[in-house]
Amino acid sequence: MYKCEFTPEQRTAENIRKLIDCNLEELRFDLTDTPCTTDKGSNISCSIFKYDPVDCACHQLNTAIDTAWKTVLSLNKELSDLDKFCPDLVSHAKRTSNLLSHLLTSLKHGVKTRPWRSLSRMFSSIAASREVLVHELKTRKKEHLIPCIDVDLLNDTVAFLSPFLSLFDMLTYQRCRMPCQCITHCTMHGNRTQMMQTTCHSFLRVLNLKYWTSLTRRV
Numbered sequence: 001m002y003k004c005e006f007t008p009e010q011r012t013a014e015n016i017r018k019l020i021d022c023n024l025e026e027l028r029f030d031l032t033d034t035p036c037t038t039d040k041g042s043n044i045s046c047s048i049f050k051y052d053p054v055d056c057a058c059h060q061l062n063t064a065i066d067t068a069w070k071t072v073l074s075l076n077k078e079l080s081d082l083d084k085f086c087p088d089l090v091s092h093a094k095r096t097s098n099l100l101s102h103l104l105t106s107l108k109h110g111v112k113t114r115p116w117r118s119l120s121r122m123f124s125s126i127a128a129s130r131e132v133l134v135h136e137l138k139t140r141k142k143e144h145l146i147p148c149i150d151v152d153l154l155n156d157t158v159a160f161l162s163p164f165l166s167l168f169d170m171l172t173y174q175r176c177r178m179p180c181q182c183i184t185h186c187t188m189h190g191n192r193t194q195m196m197q198t199t200c201h202s203f204l205r206v207l208n209l210k211y212w213t214s215l216t217r218r219v
Contacts, residue, residue: 002027013046020047058168062116065164068206069116072199078153079195085148086122089133092145099136103129117168120161127154156196 003023009015024034036048039059073080090107093099100106105128108121126133130149137145 011043013043016043016047017050061168064206064209065116065168065203068203069119071202071206075198075202076195078150079157079199081148082150082153082157083119086119086126089126089145089148090122092142093133096140099140102136103132105129116161117165120158120165123154123158124162127151127158130154152193153195156193157199160196160199 005019005023007015007019020036024030032050035054037054037056038044038048039056045053073083087109090109093103093107094109105125107129108118108125126149130151133149134146137143
């Protein structure tokens with residue numbers, strides 16, 4: 001990292017451009033032929049139009065997965081219901097005395113930052129502790145919650161989303177681009193249940209539209 005700089009000025013395209021110019025001049029870099037890797041924020045995009053813009057592969061992959069996941073939820077009621085129920089189940093478990101101490105793994109809650117990622121971990125934590133959860137819910141006379149845990153759907157979703165977590169981490173820390181692995185993963189799952197076929201189709205469409213074209217437009 002060369003510099004992390006705070007500015008009290010508004011983050012307008014013009015102000016951002018001035019900061020970039022200033023830093024490039026300090027480094028004696030060309031102001032018109034230096035690649036800039038950014039997200040797709042409108043102010044950022046406008047500020048670097050005169051440079052050599054390169055989309056952030058990690059940011060694009062996150063956007064593609066998040067968009068595809070929201071599409072899948074809108075198309076599949078069972079998955080949407082599971083998506084709504086699991087956070088409530090985790091909250092109930094955390095409020096119930098001594099329940100978490102009986103589980104094999106701690107239950108993860110979803111967060112707003114990269115929601116698909118935290119959702120995948122939440123599903124995985126519930127799937128790993130499902131048998132113990134069912135037993136504890138019965139013990140506490142909460143049997144009405146058990147049918148809401150669709151085991152097959154939960155396991156299929158975990159199996160599909162899990163590879164994206166490792167791919168995302170590899171992309172983040174090793175700075176490599178892996179659109180082919182993402183597409184291959186979706187293709188291999190396309191011959192399973194109807195829900196998985198819909199999921200794979202949605203992911204492939206968005207990956208090709210948002211991720212693949214972003215990485216290859218400069219070739």
